[in-house]
Amino acid sequence: MTAVHEGGLGRGLFRARSILHLLTSSLVILHGILPLGTAFALTDLRSDRDADGLPDVDEQAVTLSVSAGPSSLEVFSVPSGCLISEGSSVRARATGAVNGDAALDLFSGPSGLSQTPSFPRVLNTARHLSLIARIGAGPWFAVGADRIIEASGTGELIFAVNDVVGSFQNNTGSFDIRLGRDLGSDPDNPDSDGDGFLDGVDGAPTDPTEHLDTDGDGIGDNLDPDDDGDGLFDSEEIGQVFTLPATGNPPSIPMIDTGLHLVGGEFPTFSATGTITDGANLESSTPEGRADIDTESLVLTTLSASIYQLIGRIGNSEWFPMGATSTIGFPANISLGVGTRHVGDNEVRSWEVVRPEGTRATFTFQLDRRPVTDALLKLEVWSSREDNRVILNSGIFGRLCVNRDTTFEPCEILVPASLFRVGNNTLQISAGFDDDPLDTSSLLDDFQIRNVVLEFEPPDYRYIEIQPHHIGDETVSAFEVPSPEGTSLGFNFTLTHLPDTGTAQLLIDSFDVTTRRPPIPVLVNGNEIGSLCQRARRLPDYWQQCSIDFPVSLLQIGSNRVEVRSVLGSSLPDYDDFMVRMIQVKLPFTGPRNALYLSYNERIGQYGDNTGGYQVGVGSGVVTNTLLADTDGDGLDDREELAARTDPTNGGDPEPFDLHIDGVLDFQDLFEYGRRWREESIAPGIKEFGDVDGSGTIDAADVIQLLENWSGE
CATH class of the missing domain: 2.60.120.260 (Galactose-binding domain-like)
Structure with missing residues (x-):
């Protein structure tokens, strides 16, 4: 939004906006103290305008800001303007931060602080400064950063920051709240993506290429790292094993493309075995690497891992250490x-x-x-x-x-x-x-x-230098770095992979580079690629970001160098004085940003005479169905069986009566049957482990069969 300037029409608009803001604030205050339904129509969270089976709030979220204060009220709360009905539910997600005491900098996110104040809070069972809510005049309950609110009554949703009662006067900040699943579909179009499936039954209502959401978690299978919701990532259930040879392509840093494309929130576990031997010095290593070897003077693929250690990278990221066992990935945005x-x-x-x-x-x-x-x-x-x-x-x-x-x-x-x-x-x-x-x-x-x-998701940027530096020959007291560091500065950086062609960008923040002086040359690996951006001399000093394009062919695998040189003025005897900071390079990669690659750490260009290799497996090594939480249909999820060291693909392992999953039918199983006893099915079509006769309940018939197969003491 463009700023409104004082004077003429701008002044009138500014005053009108101020009056509107005052009226709106007054209405919010009145809305919080008037009886429900007195003067305001609430947004019904059950509303489904296009009758697609999906509430409008789940298609497009309702957003609001919950302020922490300052306020002189005993309990400062913010009405949402939304009506929630008994038996219904809505997801509430919150971001932002509040300050519970300006003097102490008591900052908190929606999840609250672990420290407990000495005085009573609005809701003593919830964390200090966390987000809380209530329905109408009902009791307060904890919300935090993410919660499904299940309504036990009907009324307006009201939110507050859980501070000490009567101490809201020193508070600042607010939480931003989004109500609903926020799927991004159109609440006025029953089939938002036009794939023939109503939004209410479409697992991906904004993606015309799919409609499946196997586990019903609101994430279509294409983007869901765990399609069946069994707690095992899809990449782990596939059960692949990769062979990483000691030599390969490219020769400078041999690597393999696993074919796995990770998504946000996916963190599969890998295990590796094998041996690699260095042909130059006959040193051997397992995937854990050799931390005992001094590599200080060597140019390795990555400094974050030991020599010969198994390493990985996702997309165009830098290489990271793995080893014999590792869990890798990146969170959702x-x-x-x-x-x-x-x-x-x-x-x-x-x-x-x-x-x-x-x-x-x-x-x-x-x-x-x-x-x-x-x-x-x-x-x-x-x-x-x-x-x-x-x-x-x-x-x-x-x-x-x-x-x-x-x-x-x-x-x-x-x-x-x-x-x-x-x-x-x-x-x-x-x-x-x-x-x-x-x-x-x-x-x-x-x-x-x-x-x-x-x-x-891994970016295409590389940091070269963050801190400010002063180049020139004169001490300038107003500079952040008053003492000059020389008439030129160079910064070394290492690249382990590069795109074949394209245009790279060098990004540099500069201060006090003016048209009063000749252009300031910038070099990459000894090649001049351009000059720092200049500003008019009459303008005041300030930082500006400068972008310089150059061919990616000027970069190389291994060590690289960026240099900035100060110059003498055409009529001045001294060197120009200026500052630079935030030096980055952006590379023109075109491949998938979430593909997983494997290699091992060695001196760049010295892989050719090594022998052996590593075998790298993902997950447990047991192949299970990514679309079935219980692959063998025995009533135990695949993750439960792997944790118990039973076979998730064999319906007879563990034995149907072995509720304790210890390989023996004994009193512990009999006790567990008594604990799980029920007369009604847990859910139609869902088999429960221990329901041997398939009746839908764990009952006397199952216990009788247990006793007939008794093997315990």
């Missing part, structure tokens, strides 16, 4: 927030979000597993121009893209895999000091962000 956030310390009257929300924006999220590849932070930025740092779990990994225009522009920042944690993660975007001499009204840069997403 995470939306951290869609709403607009204003960060800084200055009020800007013409902005969408007038008042700044602090000197940094904070987002929290959970990960069940760590990704093995780098991720990409995607967002839109408005008027960012200084050193606005991006931080994950206290580690600075990038700077916000420079955008001096008062429009939202896309920004992509590479996130190193090493910074992610299993469990709670915190991402912050922090306002830097404002170096613009024309802006004397604030100390920190003021900017806006929105549509913040973490994309985990």
Whole structure:
């Protein structure tokens, strides 16, 4: 949205918007205190306008923002405007972060904090500062980051942040909530993708190439890493074994394409055996590698693994260590927030979000597993121009893209895999000091962000250098790096795979590169590829991102070098002084970004005289049906059988009466029969392990057959 400027029509629009905002705020407050149905029509979450069997809210999500305050109310809550009926359910997903105490920086995501305050919270059984809800005037219940809300009554859904009662006055921030499954289908078109299947029975209602969703989890089989929902990834159930020879193609780094294309959330387990022998020094190794060999002076395929260790890569990512046993993959993408956030310390009257929300924006999220590849932070930025740092779990990994225009522009920042944690993660975007001499009204840069997403499918970027560097021959006190580091700077980086052809991009942030001086040359492997972008001398100093295209043929497998050179002015005796930071290369790969490749770690170009190889299996090695959770139909899911070391493809293993799954029919099985005894079937057509006679229930007839086959003491 374009900013509204003061004066003339712009002033009138700004005032009208302010009045509308005031009225809307008043209505929200009234809506929260008036009796249900007094003056407002609620959105019925059961509504199905196109009668396709899928509620509108599951096709297109209802979105709202739940503020943490500040408020002087004992309990500050936000009505959703949605009616939920007894017996129905709706999925609620939340992102964003709140600050429960501005003085202490008590930041929390929707899942809440593990620390428990001394005073009573709105809901004492839920975590501090977590998202909670209630139906009408009913009791509060926990929601967190993701929950299926099953209604025990009828009324409006009301949300709140679970803080200490009466202590909302120091709070800031909000949670963004999406109600419904958000399948992306059209609530006014019963067959959104036109494949002949109504959206309500179409497992992939926006994909005309498929309609199956075998396990009914809302993810079509094409994108579902576990089609049958048995807890085993499809790649594990296929049960493939790959042979990785010590030599192969390309000779510099031999590798094999497994043919596996992983999807977000898929983390299969691999096991490897075999031996590789180095023909040069006769050293031998298993897939675990040789950590005892000193490789400090060697140029290996990857520095993250021991020499000869089994390694892998997904798509165009860097190689990562595997070994004898490893679980690898990348999470599904995470939306951290869609709403607009204003960060800084200055009020800007013409902005969408007038008042700044602090000197940094904070987002929290959970990960069940760590990704093995780098991720990409995607967002839109408005008027960012200084050193606005991006931080994950206290580690600075990038700077916000420079955008001096008062429009939202896309920004992509590479996130190193090493910074992610299993469990709670915190991402912050922090306002830097404002170096613009024309802006004397604030100390920190003021900017806006929105549509913040973490994309985990491996990106095509490579970091070369993140930190700022000062090039030239003069100390400049206003620079972030005041002391010059020389009249030229070079940065080395290693590439282990390259596209055959195409145009690569070198991305560099530069500061104070002006038309007053001759162009600043940039070289790749000794070849000049262009010059740093220049700005008019009359403009104030600021960071700008520069992109330089060059043929990918100038790069090579192994060591590469980027160099930036300062130059003498045509009429000046000194070298130009400027800064650079955030140096990245983007490669023009065309292959699938989720394909899995295998290799082993060795000196680049020194694989040719090695012998032997590794055998790498995925999953348990037992082939099971990816579309049946219980391949052999014995009432036990495949994952349960593999955990118990029984055969998931043999209906007679374990024995039908061996409920304890220990190979013996004894008192433990008899006790288990008593515990599971029921008179009614658990579900039509579903076989339960132990229902030997197939009656649909575990009853006396089954116990009698157990006693007839008794083998215990």
